[in-house]
Amino acid sequence: MRYSTLLGKTKKEAPKDETSLNAQLLIRGGFIQKEMAGVYVFLPLGLRVLKNIMQIIREEMNAIGGQEFYLSSLQDPEIWKKSGRWSDEVIDVWFRTKLHNDTELGLANTHEEAFTQLLTKYIQSYKDLPVYAYQFQTKFRNELRAKSGLLRTREFIMKDLYSFNRTEEELNTFYEQCKNAYIKIFKRLGIGDKTYYTFASGGAFSKYSHEFQTLCETGEDTIYLDRKKGIAVNQEVYTDDVLAEMGLKKQELEEVRAIEVGNIFPLKTKYSEPLGLMYTDETGQQKPVVMGSYGIGPSRSMATIVELLSDDKGIVWPKEVAPFKFHLVGLDLAEAEKVYQTLIKNNVEVLYDDREDVSAGEKFADCDLIGCPYRLVVSKKTQGKIEVKSRTEQDSKLITVTDVLAL
Amino acid sequence: MRYSTLLGKTKKEAPKDETSLNAQLLIRGGFIQKEMAGVYVFLPLGLRVLKNIMQIIREEMNAIGGQEFYLSSLQDPEIWKKSGRWSDEVIDVWFRTKLHNDTELGLANTHEEAFTQLLTKYIQSYKDLPVYAYQFQTKFRNELRAKSGLLRTREFIMKDLYSFNRTEEELNTFYEQCKNAYIKIFKRLGIGDKTYYTFASGGAFSKYSHEFQTLCETGEDTIYLDRKKGIAVNQEVYTDDVLAEMGLKKQELEEVRAIEVGNIFPLKTKYSEPLGLMYTDETGQQKPVVMGSYGIGPSRSMATIVELLSDDKGIVWPKEVAPFKFHLVGLDLAEAEKVYQTLIKNNVEVLYDDREDVSAGEKFADCDLIGCPYRLVVSKKTQGKIEVKSRTEQDSKLITVTDVLAL
Numbered sequence: 001m002r003y004s005t006l007l008g009k010t011k012k013e014a015p016k017d018e019t020s021l022n023a024q025l026l027i028r029g030g031f032i033q034k035e036m037a038g039v040y041v042f043l044p045l046g047l048r049v050l051k052n053i054m055q056i057i058r059e060e061m062n063a064i065g066g067q068e069f070y071l072s073s074l075q076d077p078e079i080w081k082k083s084g085r086w087s088d089e090v091i092d093v094w095f096r097t098k099l100h101n102d103t104e105l106g107l108a109n110t111h112e113e114a115f116t117q118l119l120t121k122y123i124q125s126y127k128d129l130p131v132y133a134y135q136f137q138t139k140f141r142n143e144l145r146a147k148s149g150l151l152r153t154r155e156f157i158m159k160d161l162y163s164f165n166r167t168e169e170e171l172n173t174f175y176e177q178c179k180n181a182y183i184k185i186f187k188r189l190g191i192g193d194k195t196y197y198t199f200a201s202g203g204a205f206s207k208y209s210h211e212f213q214t215l216c217e218t219g220e221d222t223i224y225l226d227r228k229k230g231i232a233v234n235q236e237v238y239t240d241d242v243l244a245e246m247g248l249k250k251q252e253l254e255e256v257r258a259i260e261v262g263n264i265f266p267l268k269t270k271y272s273e274p275l276g277l278m279y280t281d282e283t284g285q286q287k288p289v290v291m292g293s294y295g296i297g298p299s300r301s302m303a304t305i306v307e308l309l310s311d312d313k314g315i316v317w318p319k320e321v322a323p324f325k326f327h328l329v330g331l332d333l334a335e336a337e338k339v340y341q342t343l344i345k346n347n348v349e350v351l352y353d354d355r356e357d358v359s360a361g362e363k364f365a366d367c368d369l370i371g372c373p374y375r376l377v378v379s380k381k382t383q384g385k386i387e388v389k390s391r392t393e394q395d396s397k398l399i400t401v402t403d404v405l406a407l
Numbered sequence: 408m409r410y411s412t413l414l415g416k417t418k419k420e421a422p423k424d425e426t427s428l429n430a431q432l433l434i435r436g437g438f439i440q441k442e443m444a445g446v447y448v449f450l451p452l453g454l455r456v457l458k459n460i461m462q463i464i465r466e467e468m469n470a471i472g473g474q475e476f477y478l479s480s481l482q483d484p485e486i487w488k489k490s491g492r493w494s495d496e497v498i499d500v501w502f503r504t505k506l507h508n509d510t511e512l513g514l515a516n517t518h519e520e521a522f523t524q525l526l527t528k529y530i531q532s533y534k535d536l537p538v539y540a541y542q543f544q545t546k547f548r549n550e551l552r553a554k555s556g557l558l559r560t561r562e563f564i565m566k567d568l569y570s571f572n573r574t575e576e577e578l579n580t581f582y583e584q585c586k587n588a589y590i591k592i593f594k595r596l597g598i599g600d601k602t603y604y605t606f607a608s609g610g611a612f613s614k615y616s617h618e619f620q621t622l623c624e625t626g627e628d629t630i631y632l633d634r635k636k637g638i639a640v641n642q643e644v645y646t647d648d649v650l651a652e653m654g655l656k657k658q659e660l661e662e663v664r665a666i667e668v669g670n671i672f673p674l675k676t677k678y679s680e681p682l683g684l685m686y687t688d689e690t691g692q693q694k695p696v697v698m699g700s701y702g703i704g705p706s707r708s709m710a711t712i713v714e715l716l717s718d719d720k721g722i723v724w725p726k727e728v729a730p731f732k733f734h735l736v737g738l739d740l741a742e743a744e745k746v747y748q749t750l751i752k753n754n755v756e757v758l759y760d761d762r763e764d765v766s767a768g769e770k771f772a773d774c775d776l777i778g779c780p781y782r783l784v785v786s787k788k789t790q791g792k793i794e795v796k797s798r799t800e801q802d803s804k805l806i807t808v809t810d811v812l813a814l
Contacts (some may be wrong), residue, residue, distance in 0.1 A: 006536050007474055007529055033525060035479045041525060042477040050477070067414055068459070070449035072442045073480070073545060074562050097502045097514060100551055107504060107514075118440060118448060122414055131414050138480060138545065144507055155481050 001044075001324070003353040003366075006030075008043035010174065010366045022303035023149025025315050029369050031323075038146020038154035040299075045370070048323040050157070052299040054136055056188045056320060057159050060181040061134050064174075066161055069135045071114050075106040079113040093141035095154075107140040112293055113163045118272040123289060126166055126281050132174065134161035137297070144310030146316040148220070148315035151259060157299060163292040166279065168268065171290045175266060178294050182212055182262050189301055190318025191308055195261060198223050199246065202266070208237065209265040213258035218305050221260055221330075224253040247251045259304045267291040316391050324351040326404070327372040329363045331379035339378050339386060342401050350376075374407060408451075408731070410760040410773075413437070415450035415668050428625065430556025432722050436776050438730075441688050441711050445553020445561035447706075453775070457564070457731040460705040462565045463595045463727060467588040468541050471581075473568055476542045478521050478730035481512040486520040489681045500548035502561075504645050514547040519700055522569045523678040530696060533573055539581065541568035543705070551701045555627070557710035558666060568701040571679075573686065578673060578697045585701050586791055589619055589669050595710055597725025598715055602668060606653065607641040612677040615644065620665035623714050628667055631660040639665075666711045674698040722778030723798050731758040733811070734779040736770045738786035746793060757783075781814060 003009075008030030015034065018024050023040075026032045030227055031046030058068065072099075080086035086106070088094055108114065115133055123129060139158045146154050161178065179197065186195040191214050198211040213223050214231055225232040232254070233242060244248060269288040272278070277289045302321075309316040317318040319325065326343065328350050330336030340352045351372060353362055353363050354375045360379075367375050370389070377387040377396075386404055389396035410416075415437030422441065425431050430447075433439045438453030449457055466474065481504075487493035493513070495501055502514040522540055530536060546565045553561050560594065568585065572578045579615075586604065593602040598621050607620040620630050620639055632639040633655055640660070641651060650657060676695040679685070684696045716723040726732065733750065735757050737743030747759045758771050758779060767786075772780050775798070784794040784803075793811055796803035 007476075007526070007540060009529065017417045033528060035481070035521065035525075036483045039479045039481050041479055041521075042473045044476060045473055047477050063413075067451045068454055069414075069451060070454050072446045072448055072562055074442070074446045074547070095504045097504045097547075100549055114442065114448075118442075119414070121440060122416065133414060140481070140504075155479055196455075206762055 001351055003351055004355050005353075006044060008045055010369050018149065019400060020147065020149035020151065020303075020307075021310065022151065022306040025306050025310055026149065026303075029315055029371070032150070038143055038152070040150060040153060045323045046302075049302055049321055052321050052323075053189065053301050054157070054159070057185055057296055057298065058136075059157070060185050060188075061161055064132065064177045064181050065130075066132045066134045068113075069133050071111050071118070071135055071137055072106070073108045073138055075108050075138065077104055077106055079117045079204070079275065080106060083111035083113050083271055083272070085113070094144060095140045098389070106267065108137065109141050111135070111137065111160055112162065112267065112291075113275065116275040116277050119164060119289070120275065120277050121276065123164065123279055125278055128162055129279060129289065130170060130174070132161060132163040133164070134159060134294075148218070148303075150299045151307075152220070153299070156297055159296045159298060161294040162365055163294070164277075165290045165292075166281065166287070167271050168290055171266060171268070171292050175264065175292055178264060178292070179210070182264070182294075182296070185296065186212060186214070186261065186316075188320050189305060190321060191261070191301075191304060196223070196225060196230060196232045196258070198232040198234050198258075199237055199242065200263070201236045203270075204343050205268045205270040206266040209263060211260045214261050214304050214308065215256055216259050216304065217257050218307055219257040219259040221258050223256060223258050225256050226252055227254065228252070238406045259300070259307070261301055261304050262294075262296040264294045265292060267293055282358070286385075304347055309370070313365070314369030317371045317373065319373050322372050324349045324372045325407075326350040326374045326376050327367045327370060328352045328376045328378065329360075329367055330354050331360050331363070331377060332382075335382075335384075336378035339376070339401055339404075343404065346405055348405065376404060381396055408758055410758055411757075411762050412757075413451060415440075415452055417776050425556065427554065427556040427558065427710075427714075428717065429558065429713040432713050432717055432776070433556065433710075436722060436802065438777070439557065442605070445550055445559070447557060447560060451496065452730045453709075456472070456709055456724065456728055457705055459728050459730075460596065460708050461564070461566070464592055464703055464705065465543075466593050467595075468566070469587050471539065471584045472537075473539045473541045474539050476522075478525070478542055478544055480515045480519050480545055480547065482515050484511055484513055484519055486524045486682065487513060490520050490678055492520070502547045502549045502715070509541060512630075513696060515544065516546055516548050518542070518567055519569065519674065519678050520682065523682040523684050523698070525698070527573060527682065527684050530571065530684060530686055533686055535576060536571055536573050536686060536696065537581070538571040539568060540571070541566060541701075555625070555710075557706045558714075559627070560706070563704055563706050566703045566705060570699040571684075571700070572697045572699075573688065573694070575675065575697055578675070578699050582671065582699055585671060586617070589671070589701075589703070592703065593619060593621070595725075595727050596712060597728060598668070598711060599707075601715060602634060603630070603637060603639045603665070605639040605641050605665075606644055606649065607670070608643045609673070609675070610677075612643055612675045613673040616670060616672040618667045619669035621668050621715065622663055623666045623712050624664050625714055626664040626666040628665050630665050632663050633648065633659055634661065635659070659758060666707070666714070668708055668711050669701075669703040671701045672699060674700055687802070720772070721776030724778045724780065726780050729779050730777070731756045731779045732814075733757040733781045733783050734774045734777060735759045735785065736767075736774055736781045737761050738767050738770070738784060739789075743785035746783070746808055746811075753812055755812065783811060
């Protein structure tokens with residue numbers, strides 16, 4: 001893609017109303033823009049990153065048997081009344097709206113009820129199970145204070161998977177599979193080494209739920225981490241009893257700040273019972289389906305990567321997430337154009353800075369700010385070759401276009 | 408994909424509350440399900456179709472220089488007040504919601520204002536133009552009566568592109584390019600031969616807008632069609648003056664029903680002026696940006712395809728739209744499994760009916776209902792070969808798996 005025609009050029013200054021690093025860098029880099037407090041829009045560069053993250057998540061969900069759906073944002077209050085959650089006292093982030101005839105509707109803040117209700121139309125027998133259903137859909141959350149850029153917004157795409165099994169044993173097996181899929185996802189997102197499996201409150205139906213917490217000083221959560229064992233406990237369940245149960249010792253735990261990048265819940269029959277999602281087992285008995293839910297917010301993941309991996313020059317995108325693999329800085333535009341043509345003919349993802357009236361210094365600064373894995377420079381000095389530098393290294397070297405294709 | 412594990416099996420009967428053919432067949436086929444009046448959810452098969460349609464549209468929008476964005480559903484009333492459209496008297500399909508502090512927000516029913524406002528942050532000079540920005544985003548429309556299945560819903564994904572040019576001449580040039588891109592899209596969607604470029608009302612700023620109307624008896628619109636010339640006039644501008652201007656003669660026009668599958672509007676400066684989207688031209692003068700807008704609803708296209716191309720046995724998906732190219736009916740499951748493995752190893756899109764306790768007749772009926780382009784049958788009778796039949800033909804023939812790969 002030619003940078004000259006791309007909408008969303010870099011900005012030298014971040015808007016004054018943005019205090020979080022992720023919003024500052026993503027807005028300055030031309031990835032996102034603020035629509036209003038807690039609501040952001042994705043510019044072409046930002047959407048490329050978001051789609052890459054979604055594709056990584058999609059691949060790992062498909063690999064464990066996930067089937068992709070697309071549910072609605074408008075929701076029928078009736079299904080929420082069945083589960084007892086149609087109330088600001090139970091869910092304090094409701095957005096609601098109304099039909100012309102004054103019928104109240106909900107805007108989806110989550111989809112447990114909607115998926116459970118939907119599956120009552122398709123699941124009758126044990127033969128119809130298991131089902132692992134997921135989607136990428138917008139969630140609306142009426143947050144009192146929206147801050148922290150993409151970390152906490154009033155509207156965001158979420159991947160939510162729901163598991164439907166016959167028994168708790170089957171749920172537990174899948175739960176473990178999904179946990180491992182999440183570990184793979186965060187590794188591919190480049191934040192795996194800082195992300196810890198964390199015990200959190202399980203609500204009414206389960207002792208625990210589990211979070212994936214990424215260590216970050218600007219995170220909203222406080223967790224207690226046993227680095228050696230590689231597990232953590234959320235502040236909300238940090239009690240002597242819980243620690244004893246897990247064999248954790250207070251003196252071996254660090255209190256650290258973290259960002260919750262994923263969470264998984266053993267819902268069991270919390271929603272299937274009130275919503276009537278039953279199946280007939282091998283002996284003819286009616287039983288409630290045993291459920292779990294598994295969430296990751298792609299845009300929150302994007303923000304976390306920025307918070308964690310940026311340096312004083314800008315963003316450092318991991319390879320699988322980067323908007324483009326290569327950022328080609330054209331200083332000798334005639335020569336650079338040839339390299340660009342060769343790269344796109346070979347289906348290489350490249351952002352080509354072909355601007356005519358911009359200095360080399362500005363182009364380099366923009367390249368560092370945008371943060372693609374490899375910077376390629378073509379200038380009079382490179383004499384038919386290409387200067388390549390990794391975003392995370394200082395040294396560059398001269399290579400041929402064939403070498404670039406092999407990177 | 409194995410049909411045995413797919414969620415969303417076929418149903419013999421359509422729900423009684425669905426009167427439109429598209430909703431009946433799409434629900435029976437396991438593509439969609441109703442969440443509530445005017446709100447549908449996409450099951451895995453339906454989402455595959457929807458994604459195929461979106462990808463066709465995306466490719467053609469990229470081909471004419473479109474850049475993909477992703478704006479928000481929550482919208483700031485302030486930008487709508489500037490254009491004078493924050494009112495049920497101007498837009499009668501508003502859905503609104505509120506923050507906890509009682510601040511009212513809009514739910515996007517369209518994005519002219521949002522895109523115009525966004526681009527004020529990026530467009531200053533003539534050098535920043537043109538920009539062709541599009542997205543696939545949810546639109547919420549508070550329809551009084553939602554009926555006709557996916558043809559008219561309260562929530563749907565729409566592709567909306569907005570063009571930003573310096574002059575009306577440039578707008579007209581792009582308008583023509585986008586018109587041609589739309590013609591390509593509807594051809595690829597399999598409804599090109601029934602879709603006509605139609606003159607419609609242009610609103611306050613332009614004499615005409617243009618619709619793409621697909622002939623269909625169940626369509627909501629009435630148009631007057633000159634088949635020879637291949638153009639039509641919407642009822643709303645069907646006057647002697649308009650006909651005279653276009654050189655159309657009443658006696659050569661047919662009154663026909665049609666579905667509006669796309670529309671394009673020359674907005675000119677209708678939104679750029681009130682929202683302050685100005686640029687400095689080559690002589691230093693400030694001028695308003697000249698805009699156009701271009702919409703297609705992927706789910707309405709999906710419904711139109713079903714209305715138009717189905718037969719008494721079910722849906723007939725065009726090749727580029729079909730959820731799978733092949734529907735493999737396994738009657739000899741051991742042999743069929745081998746064929747399935749060969750096909751998926753070759754990255755062929757195949758839906759494999761591997762159900763054990765379902766009759767051949769039921770499997771054939773489901774295959775016709777679901778409507779993939781090719782039916783493959785593997786049975787004791789096919790003796791190591793595969794019986795292939797096109798969805799639209801009666802005759803089948805025996806071919807090898809190598810032949811299937813070459814189809």
